[in-house]
Amino acid sequence: MPTSTGYPLHRSEIYDELERGDLNILRAMLPSERLFDRGESILIGGEPHDYVYRIRTGWAARVRHIEDGRRQLITIFLPGDLCAVKCLLMNRQPDAIECVTPVTAHFIQQAELRTLARLDPDVALRLMFQLGEDERRLHNWVAVLGRGDADEAMATLMLDLRARLRLVGLANGNTFKLPMTQQQIGEHLGLTVVHVNRVLRRFRESGVLTVTKSIVTVHSSQKLRQLASPMLDVFEKTSPAYNSD
Amino acid sequence: MPTSTGYPLHRSEIYDELERGDLNILRAMLPSERLFDRGESILIGGEPHDYVYRIRTGWAARVRHIEDGRRQLITIFLPGDLCAVKCLLMNRQPDAIECVTPVTAHFIQQAELRTLARLDPDVALRLMFQLGEDERRLHNWVAVLGRGDADEAMATLMLDLRARLRLVGLANGNTFKLPMTQQQIGEHLGLTVVHVNRVLRRFRESGVLTVTKSIVTVHSSQKLRQLASPMLDVFEKTSPAYNSD
DNA sequence: CGGGACGTTGACCTGGATCAAAAATTGTGG
DNA sequence: CCACAATTTTTGATCCAGGTCAACGTCCCG
Numbered sequence: 278m279p280t281s282t283g284y285p286l287h288r289s290e291i292y293d294e295l296e297r298g299d300l301n302i303l304r305a306m307l308p309s310e311r312l313f314d315r316g317e318s319i320l321i322g323g324e325p326h327d328y329v330y331r332i333r334t335g336w337a338a339r340v341r342h343i344e345d346g347r348r349q350l351i352t353i354f355l356p357g358d359l360c361a362v363k364c365l366l367m368n369r370q371p372d373a374i375e376c377v378t379p380v381t382a383h384f385i386q387q388a389e390l391r392t393l394a395r396l397d398p399d400v401a402l403r404l405m406f407q408l409g410e411d412e413r414r415l416h417n418w419v420a421v422l423g424r425g426d427a428d429e430a431m432a433t434l435m436l437d438l439r440a441r442l443r444l445v446g447l448a449n450g451n452t453f454k455l456p457m458t459q460q461q462i463g464e465h466l467g468l469t470v471v472h473v474n475r476v477l478r479r480f481r482e483s484g485v486l487t488v489t490k491s492i493v494t495v496h497s498s499q500k501l502r503q504l505a506s507p508m509l510d511v512f513e514k515t516s517p518a519y520n521s522d
Numbered sequence: 523m524p525t526s527t528g529y530p531l532h533r534s535e536i537y538d539e540l541e542r543g544d545l546n547i548l549r550a551m552l553p554s555e556r557l558f559d560r561g562e563s564i565l566i567g568g569e570p571h572d573y574v575y576r577i578r579t580g581w582a583a584r585v586r587h588i589e590d591g592r593r594q595l596i597t598i599f600l601p602g603d604l605c606a607v608k609c610l611l612m613n614r615q616p617d618a619i620e621c622v623t624p625v626t627a628h629f630i631q632q633a634e635l636r637t638l639a640r641l642d643p644d645v646a647l648r649l650m651f652q653l654g655e656d657e658r659r660l661h662n663w664v665a666v667l668g669r670g671d672a673d674e675a676m677a678t679l680m681l682d683l684r685a686r687l688r689l690v691g692l693a694n695g696n697t698f699k700l701p702m703t704q705q706q707i708g709e710h711l712g713l714t715v716v717h718v719n720r721v722l723r724r725f726r727e728s729g730v731l732t733v734t735k736s737i738v739t740v741h742s743s744q745k746l747r748q749l750a751s752p753m754l755d756v757f758e759k760t761s762p763a764y765n766s767d
Numbered sequence: 768c769g770g771g772a773c774g775t776t777g778a779c780c781t782g783g784a785t786c787a788a789a790a791a792t793t794g795t796g797g
Numbered sequence: 798c799c800a801c802a803a804t805t806t807t808t809g810a811t812c813c814a815g816g817t818c819a820a821c822g823t824c825c826c827g
Contacts, residue, residue, distance in 0.1 A: 291611065291636075323756040341665040343752050349668045351661050366536065366647075366654040371755030372661060391536075394646070401639070401646045402611075408653035409611040415660040416617060420586040420594045422667035423712035427815070458773065467668035472815055474775060490824090507588050510616030511568040672783070703805065717783055719807060735792085 291402060298403025302359075305393060306331055306383035313337075313380040319360070322373040326364050328384045332356050335380030336456055338465070340373045350465035352414065353377075353438070353457075357445045359407045365391055378456045421508050422467050430466045431476045432504035435486060435493060440518035451495040451522070455488065498522040536647060543648025547604075550638060551576055551628035558582075558625040564605070567618040571609050573629045577601050580625035581701055583710070585618045595710035597659065598622075598683070598702075602690045604652045610636055623701045666753050667712050675711045676721045677749035680731060680738060685763035696740040696767070700733065743767040 310333070313319055320326045322342060337354040351372060354360050360374055365387050394401040417437075421430050438455065442448035457465075463473040481487050485504065486495045495501055502509075502520070513519050555578070558564055565571045567587060582599040596617060599605050605619055610632050639646040662682075666675050683700065687693035702710075708718040726732050730749065731740045740746055747754075747765070758764050 339661070341661065341669075341755075343665070343669060345752060347669045347752070349665045351664045363654045363657055366651050367658065369757070370658065371757060394650075395643045398640045398643075398646065401643065401650070405639075405646070405650050405653060406611050408650060408657060409608045412608055412653060412657055412660065413612065413615065415657065415664060416584070416586065416596050419596045419660060419663055419667060420588070422664060423594045423710075424586075424588060424592045459775095460773080465668075469816060470774085471776090471817080475815090478775080507590055507592070510586075512614070512616060704807095705805080714784060715806085716785080716808090720783090723807080 291406075294399045294402050295406055298397070298399035298401070298406075301393065301397060301400050302385070302390070302403060303331070303383075305389065306385045309384050311382055311384060313376045313382065315376055315379050317376050317380075319374040319376065319380070319382070320364070322371050323369055325369045326361060327387055329359065329361050329365065329387055329390050330382040330384045331359050333381045333383060336377040337374055337380055338377055338461075340375050340464075341371065342373065348464045349467070350461060352411065352418075353465065355438075355441050355445065356447065359404075362404055362407050362411075365394075365404070377461065417508070417510060417513075425508050427466070427468055427472060427476050428479070428504050429508050430468070431462075431473070431480070432485070432501050433508040434462070434466060435495070436501060436505050436509070436513075436519055439493075439495070440513070440516065443518050451498070453493050454491055455493045456491050536651075539644045539647050540651055543642070543644035543646070543651075546638065546642060546645050547630070547635070547648060548576070548628075550634065551630045554629050556627055556629060558621045558627065560621055560624050562621050562625075564619040564621065564625070564627070565609070567616050568614055570614045571606060572632050574604065574606050574610065574632055574635050575627040575629045576604050578626045578628060581622040582619055582625055583622055583706070585620050585709075586616065587618065593709045594712070595706060597656070597663075598710065600683075600686050600690065601692065604649075607649055607652050607656075610639075610649070622706065662753070662755060662758075670753050672711070672713055672717060672721050673724070673749050674753050675713070676707075676718070676725070677730075677746050678753040679707070679711060680740070681746060681750050681754070681758075681764055684738075684740070685758075685761065688763050696743070698738050699736055700738045701736050 313335075319330060319337060322340075332354050334356055337360065338350045339352040339354070339360075341349045341351055343349070354374070363370060390400075390404075394404055417433075421433050425433065439448050439453055442453050447453065459473045459477070460470045462468075463470045466473065468476075477488055483500070484496050485500045486493055486497075488494075499522075506514075509519070558580075564575060564582060567585075577599050579601055582605065583595045584597040584599070584605075586594040586596055588594070599619070608615060635645075635649075639649055662678075666678050670678065684693050684698055687698050692698065704718045704722070705715045707713075708715045711718065713721075722733055728745070729741050730745045731738055731742075733739075744767075751759075754764070
């Protein structure tokens with residue numbers, strides 16, 4: 278299994294440094310491993326935290342809890358993703374990171390990683406790249422939430438998950454595992470469960486894709502891309518991970 | 523005028539490094555300065571770009587152009603902000619950065635800044651911190667767009683702008699300059715101009731704040747905070763920049 | 768085999784969009 | 798300083814995507 282989700286859009290002149298940095302981080306983390314249950318919090322909003330993680334198996338999410346019970350899943354973490362990098366720099370941060378499924382993760386003490394970054398510019402660059410890549414995804418998601426309608430948002434999410442899972446070898450062809458409840462999908466898309474359900478029904482009825490028992494089957498990549506198209510950025514429109522069927 | 527928007531939430535153990543890094547970046551940029559007109563693009567979506575900027579005066583925004591004419595203002599850049607840091611790492615990126623007002627900015631060649639970061643871990647840390655801080659704001663904004671209603675979004679924006687302007691000495695008391703059209707505000711909040719106008723009218727009529735000729739006058743910080751409250755993160759709820767009247 | 772998630776569907780409601788048009792403001796050249 | 802055009806703000810009337818409420822079906826696990 279690949280160790281990272283790749284370096285989409287990276288500047289080619291820094292590829293070698295990124296690879297070395299990635300390897301060095303992975304090496305420093307390898308001895309450690311921790312198991313989290315489904316629903317367990319890897320870190321809790323508002324509290325300081327001392328570790329940085331790399332998800333090995335399972336899905337997690339950055340979750341914003343709003344006082345009146347509303348929730349927003351801000352980011353989905355898949356295997357290979359580094360998470361809580363931001364905590365290297367901030368002494369606390371408002372969001373929790375919660376496990377969508379059981380999760381196994383390698384981890385490293387922040388202080389140690391900071392030292393590593395200080396001694397090894399490749400590591401610093403790799404961390405910077407992770408932050409940049411997270412930012413890129415967030416930019417996309419802001420555009421989706423701000424300007425997309427429900428169909429566009431759902432289609433974009435599905436394409437994005439499929440592409441990312443392909444990069445780490447967890448999806449091939451037209452099928453992938455989606456271990457999120459419709460409630461959680463709604464909390465990520467800014468929709469209610471009820472509406473998520475209706476959108477999925479329409480997708481099913483119009484032959485776009487089917488979700489059964491946490492398995493997504495894409496029946497028409499072409500239709501799916503067409504639905505998501507306005508929300509895809511220039512890069513995604515030409516990336517093989519998005520476009521191959 | 524302060525040179526940066528501060529290091530909200532930074533880990534205290536890295537403060538000195540951040541300050542040194544900031545100064546070193548500023549020093550490397552100082553000889554350069556460029557003027558942009560209102561509406562001009564600092565960088566164009568989809569194209570590679572070679573510079574990193576620090577806004578000295580004026581407002582800019584990261585803008586996502588959707589093919590059918592929809593637009594999303596993803597982030598607002600104020601004086602003191604570094605922008606296009608992400609381009610250090612990515613060879614192209616989908617968004618434009620456009621000037622909301624005339625802008626003067628210092629700049630530096632990316633290659634030079636990368637070298638600087640490589641030689642000086644303080645600079646690398648400062649850049650990393652900028653990425654982390656951008657991410658924090660984006661997380662907030664995802665929550666606002668995903669879960670907030672129009673009043674909450676508007677109130678949150680106003681509080682946020684006031685707090686950030688205060689940090690760089692461009693707002694004091696209850697008044698600040700807001701050089702965005704209602705159209706642009708809508709493109710940032712995910713609303714139509716028409717609805718932005720109605721929300722502002724309600725705010726005016728209920729004694730929250732008034733916007734006249736690009737000047738915002740907050741009549742009741744308390745009411746404004748109350749409206750925004752669900753969208754504010756733990757940090758913002760206790761920050762003096764948000765809470766002092 | 769009973770209870771608690773989770774998914775599905777229908778009936779109805781509402782926040783914000785859309786369409787259209789008028790008023791106010793800003794900028795521009797003479 | 799004024800006239801005129803372009804941009805921005807404001808308001809009203811109407812519509813609809815998605816929310817809310819309520820119920821029922823289904824799957825799983827102890």
